[in-house]
Amino acid sequence: MVILVILVNIVISLILLYVVWRVQQLKQQLTYIADKLIIYEAYTHAALNKAPENIYFSQENIYNLRQKNQALQIQIQQVRQIISLLLQGQKIWRRYFWRLELISGKKIVAK
Secondary structure (H helix, E strand, O other): OHHHHHHHHHHHHHHHHHHHHHHHHHHHHHHHHHHHHHHHHHHHHHOOOOHHHHHEEEHHHHHHHHHHHHHHHHHHHHHHHHHHHHHHHHHHHHHHHHHHHHHHHOOOOOO
16 A cells, blocks of 8 residues: 555656646746747837837928929929910911912922
């Protein structure tokens, strides 16, 4: 009977020793993971620390570019109107000289 109790105690001791060994392994793995998470948190903090400032700066730049673009669009529209007027004037000019040619019968040569 004493032998049975000793054997049961040895088995319980071995099981508990195995549990302690597994808990120690788990502790090491958790420590490793925690260290990695701390490193990742530091990298993330460094990357995102100035994010609001950078976003605000980028929004300002976008606003300024849109203002410049709007001014350039107005200038482009004005240039197109000028070109359209010049082409219209050219058509009128050609018609005028074409009529002069028909009336006078002479070709007018522009230098």
